[in-house]
Amino acid sequence: MSRAVAIEVSHLGKAYDKIRAVDDLSFQVYTGEIFGLLGPNGAGKSTTLRILITLLHPTSGSAKIFGLDSVKDADRVRQTIGYVPQERAIDRFLTGREHLELLADLYHLSAEEASTRIPQLLKLVELEAHADRPAKTYSGGMKRKLDIACGLLPDPKILFLDEPTLGLDVQSRLRIWDHVRAMRERGITVVMTTNYLDEADQLCDRIAIIDGGRIKALGSPTELKVGLGGDLVSLTVREQDRVEALAAAVKTLPAIRAVMTKPNGLDIRVDSPEKALPAILEAANRLTCQLEFIDYHRPRLDDVFIAHTGRSIKDDQPNEDDQ
Amino acid sequence: MKEYWQEIRALTMRWVRRLSREKFSMLFTLVQPMLFWLIFFGNLFQRAADMQVTQASSYISFLTAGVVVMTVLNNGLAGGVDLLFDKENGFLERLMSTPIHRSSVILSRFIFVMTITSLQVLVILGVAWLFGVQPVTGLLGVATILFIGMMFGVGLTAISMAMAFSVKSHGDFFSVLGFLSLPMIFLSSALVPLAAMPGWMGFLAQFNPMTWAIDAVRPLILQGWTEALPHVGMVIMVMVVFDALCLYGGARAFRRAIG
Structure with a gap:
């Protein structure tokens, strides 16, 4: 099966002063798949994601999203993607509906488009009943659902998720996985970062294991496990x-x-x-x-991880900021 | 152009909504300058202040111009705080990942801060009026005061936003803010005319843009157009330079933070 390429990353590098956060990264993401960037905190996966969504400029190499350069065509890239940042990126004083209304204006939707799409999305993520409460009253799972609704608002071709289930309880986690799978059913390409092995294993079609800013292994979870031999x-x-x-x-x-x-x-x-x-x-x-x-x-995915990086993903201390 | 306006309107509405949800904070921001400075300080120093020195019929009438500009100062310097929080919790990234003009976020903040500040200045002038202070230059004078306030406010808000984009943590931001605001007030003609200051303080106060703003606002309230006009002309020139410097620094900090 030949597959259309959604994202083409070639020799991507990002250095902060002397630290190379991302070093000579090359990979492709195919349309309609769930692609995972798996690695411990500080591995460079968030930096990679931020370059893909045009928020960071690479210091070398390039990233193309549907043929559009992440730097030169940044504005057009932004129109084709949706972004779901980590859960904290919510304005606690605004209600769920107001978040979506704000973003509708930022994506330049007309009043009619917004008024049909917003209720649909609230329904999709099961937030209708809570839509008019300030977000500070939301649970972690609800905030994450709101995040996903925000990410889907522009009807994106590609959705980027940053650690979609970080800090969620098991039930919310499974619910979010269902939502992500549903997006794939709708034909949306999904790119996500995670440092949960089981999430990468069960949710992603293909994963790139990243450590120290480099890709250590790339393939479907099954391929990687079989490849271990x-x-x-x-x-x-x-x-x-x-x-x-x-x-x-x-x-x-x-x-x-x-x-x-x-x-x-x-x-x-x-x-x-x-x-x-x-x-x-x-x-x-x-x-x-x-x-x-x-x-x-x-072989489990953690065996794959250990084999390629020489350590367990849980070895390092948890650290909120992954830059 | 239509899209640009749609973005700016939506982002400005967000600031308004946030403020309206924080009723207590709104009340205190609004009331604090007039209560603390104008009513308490103004009345407290009524007899301690020498009319010969202040050249005004009452200390409150002298102080009004100072409180007006102080309000502009405090609002301006705090103008970047919300962006600082947006930067820290990632909301700014969310905004920046949408296809908006990069400047919309900044512009919405300017519009919001300037509007709130103007409303506050009007309230202060209203309270001063209750204490018998009537701007002798009338409504046109009040409009001129608002204009001067906005010119000063733009530069201050730009400094504040530049700091918000540059600092590592919000602790740093508030330390610098606290360090900057009181000396700016004491080293200006807000509380005491320059002539009555110790020599070295008066010398330093000349370089404070706040002094220039107050020296233009005060004759608009106390003396009249003839005395005020030269100062108004002067402050406009000073503020053009001040704003240009601040906006340049702000734009650089913004570009470095957002890319």
Whole structure:
């Protein structure tokens, strides 16, 4: 299936003084897909998003949105996109309806267009009953729904979402996911940043793993997991001084791809668990190495993340500002 | 052009709505200058102030011009606060991601601040009138006072917005604001005529644009057109330079922040 390109990013770079927030980024987003920028805080994903929505100028390279340059054709880009910033970007004194009315004027909608579209959107995000209350009385989930309604107001071809479910409870989160999927059904291309692995895994059609301003991996969640090769067997060993000996023994076994030692055990990537597992257990037995715990699982997105960045996404401290 | 107007009107309405939802804040902003400065300060110093020095029939009548310009000062310097909050919570980004003229946000703020300030100046002149201060130049004089106030206010609001776009945190913004506002008042002819100041203060006060504004507003209230006109001509020239500098700085700060 050949797919039309919605966004073309080539050799994009953004430096602040000497810090390279984004470094030589190239990727494409296809029309009609949900594309995720996944990375820890400070990885450069928000900077990338801000360049795409014309709020930042790149210091090198370019980003084209439906063929329009994010810098030179900024005004026309702004007419084709919708943006859903993080939840705080709400005027607490305005009501939900007033937010939409304000934006309707900023997108130059006529009074008739605004008066048909605003009630439709309020209905879509289930905010009709609360439309005339000031936003300061809204819950986190309601604010996020209002955000999405604001993003959809210009009837955009592409919608950009910045950390759409950050800080939301589980129920609101699932609801937001449904909304995002519904947008894809309507033919809208969605680009979102996230630092939640499960969100990237379940919601996005394709993801770019970004760390240190560079793309570490790109593909659908399934491709990335398969690309990692093999399933994972994790062993926790009772006597830690036996780990090295066990690692040496396991490496010689058939159907083993890679062995990584941890202080208290091994992570083993295997081709076929049916063959590998008995062999591993037998090796441990032979060395009289007692196992405390065995875990076997198919590769998860966090394994992909660790394999490409060398660390877990949760390693760093949470930090609100991702610049 | 139609689109430009649509944006500016919508953004200005937003400021009006915000103000109307903050009733307490509105009340206090409106009442504070006349209550604190005009009524308390004016009456308190009635007998302490020397009529020979102030050259006015009462201290309140002398002070009125000062309070008018002080109000312009405070409103102008605080004019960028809402944009500062917009910048901090990301609302500004939301606005900037829409296809609006970059200047609409700024213009809406100028229109709003100037309108509120003019209303406040009228209220102050009204309260002063209750205390027996009647501008001798009449309605045209009042219009001239409003015009001078706006010229001064534009530059101040530009400084405030420039600061809002440049500061790292809003703590910095309010520190600078607090640091700037009182010395500006004391080092001006708002409370005491320059001639009666200690030499070094009088010297510094000459360089304060606020002094020029007050020196033009005061004869419009107390003396008459003949005395006022040279000062009005002078303050217009000073303000053109002042506004040009402030707007230039403001535009630079804005461009750096918004890109």
